[in-house]
Amino acid sequence: MSTQLEEQKEEAQPETESPQERRLSEKEARAEAKERERRAREEIREADDSVTIKVFRYDPEVAGKEEPRFDDFQVPFFKGMTVLDALIYARDHYDSSLTFRHSCRQAVCGSDALFVNGKQRLGCKTQMAELDGPVRIEPLPHQDVVKDLVVDMEHFYEQMHAVEPYFQNEDLPEGEYEEQKQSPENREKIKMSTRCIWCGACMSSCNIAAGDNEYLGPAAINKAYRFAMDEREGEVTKEDRLEILEQENGVWRCQTQFSCTEVCPKDIPLTEHIQELKREAVKSNLKFW
């Protein structure tokens, strides 16, 4: 299909761009190509009128589901249908025990990160028309499956909590209704990092995190980045944060494979953030482990 084309595009990028810009513009180009494909497929599907999803099923306590299996559901297709729409239809019309997390259906609650056709994606944000059928829907890899598409998020939350994920500044202004000042530039700098919705797609895609349960992982490091780069916290706190990130299970485990950046549904340049923290750590002259 388009693999060759994408590679050519990569080479055609001017060298003056930063790696982050380059990767984001590549991602954009891929998105455009995907969109073209999606439109084409949508037309075919509309004529076809239904799509098949192959859904991973598992329930540790229900006879017949203790052994993982895939169930096929054929659901009527409509224009704009998302993976989440297809799952809801299958659940409400064919099998009410089909289990998956979802809530906002607009890519902000982060509940429905799934492994769809071999890639981590948000179900609510992924158009059925952009996927090859039958569409294979699995729980996020590298996490324990609780049931069907629901995974145990506990480890993810623990890692998020491990980086002191809260703002720290004891030196607050004392005037009536007086805020801390933050330059628009600094706000812009942390903007992308603050968009994380804790969906866990990045962690699931990361080979390092898969092999090493202790590695903080991209989401937690990005959370630390959000505070370390926030000028309101001040230099002393930043040093403390870098110390946490520098430890054995911190930034140095990242091997810049970019899989997290690739799957992030909020387009956060995670790998770049990790790299920047590595540079900051070196700058601040802290020892490696």
Add this chain to the structure above:
Amino acid sequence: MHEHDVLVVGAGGAGLRAAIAAHEEGADVAMVTKLHPVRSHTGAAEGGINAALHPEDSWELHAYDTMKGSDYLGDAPAVETFAQDARDEVIQLEHWGMPFSREEDGTVSQRPFGGLSHPRTTYAGAETGHHLLHTMYEQVVKRGIEVYEEWHVMNLAVTDHDDVEDRECHGLVAYDIASGEIEGFRASDGVILATGGPGQVFDHTTNAVANTGDGYAMAYRAGVPLEDMEFVQFHPTTLPSTGVLISEGVRGEGGILYNDDEERLMFEYGYANNDGELASRDVVSRAELTEVNEGRGIEDEYVHLDMRHLGEERILDRLENILHLAEDFEGVDGLEEPMPVKPGQHYQMGGVETNENGQTCIDGLYAAGETACVSLHGANRLGGNALPELLVYGARAGKHAAGGDLGEAEIPTGPSAQNEASDMDAAAEIGALDAGSAGVAADGAAVDAQTVIEAAVQREQERVERLLEADGINHAHVRDDVQETMTENVNVFRREENLKDALADLREARERYQHVAVDDPSRTYNTDLIHTMETRNIIDVAESIAIGALAREEFRGAHWREQHQERKDDEWLKHTMLAWNDGAPQLYYKPVILEAEKEYEPKERSY
């Protein structure tokens, strides 16, 4: 049994703020939520947080705008407390690290919003709710506040006195979604309901799938009156295919609404000759639907919201999230073309009756945020007033429950505040199918905490056994029917016969609900069971909205009635109250309070 001083049900903005306040007051506080906190729907709020921070602005102006926006159905003590406290709350958020959008001098930016006399909406891009939610969850983590996440609260544990005002809330019963365990929770100082809105009562809504009105329904069945439930906000700019919200911030920054003839409808047809697109939400929603009904809608369904003229730089700076939403959920590039929008259910003005301290008429039971009706928003909420409400009243409820001193409240609650009974004929039966046996038992039975909670646990265990063992219909079909009739009959424009049809349909839904069953036998993560329990709540809340809408024969704020096309202050300057009355609902009224520090004379509401 789990024991804490204060239990907070729900972990969105109001719940998180309440928990932090209770913790600061020294209480052992825990949160019980059917989602993980960061999944809460506060995260989807886009536009901003109103607070009169600018030296030329004042809390008095904010209170005045809010009262006018409410169409004079807000209670003055609630409105004034809100406008005063909102300023501290916004600054508190900033001190907790909230990434607000900034001016060149580093101060927090404020933008214009509908119905405001001054630009006082603070914001963080077009994803203010996301940042507010995460900032407060961070503070909960920092304080080590215990969170029972993915625990669905099934019911409250309330004593069974005949007189609602004698009842006490001792705790609750919750279901651990992961394991299927049903457990009792004791709260020695208070239970705070902060479960958000009931958007799933309708089928075109900006609300999340989890917004099933659990808090309203549980408080209502325990005996707390629901107040002004007919006042439902339909947001004028939602995406037609999914109901995803397009922030009022787009119009605040200068976005324009066009009909199919490319006319600027708000001015062309005189809906709001002064404020145009920035009129109050109820005004704009009616304008859009009138255009559609008169044949000037696009594809007979929606109108266009155009922001292209704002320029790419400004859009990316202040409204970037809107571009993503329009692209991902409607396939429209907001930089290149206008966005299709239509009204969608967005917010419930009415709710669980509380006073300014978050207290209900049941001792130890509180409500805050969208779940509560204090009454701040009256007949119509202004954009940017929901987030400060959940901060102000979340904090007050948390503080009061934990024993903090807020002074005596001025707003009376409970059936004793009634000044007029209703003689409305609902034309359909309402309430429990088997009134009397539902909810609490007869007076004189045990009232101590232990017994009350154990009895409540047992009732819920029996309910779950029944649902799991029975053969019957899938709740999803009942839920669909409720959503359909509410959207068809209890929408922006309301007619008597439609409202009666809705009540009849809801009666039928209630009867069908008797026959629902859960197919999935599993104790592990049984969402079939959770959703089935939610659907009962949806039915109760839907009915309360339809009854209120039928009772109120006037046109006020978001409530439009055919053949009653004016605001009738002589007759209707009062709150609609609906008490469950152990399954045989009673409708009554209580007066609006239009005077506190200032006096608010009802004026004609034009924008």
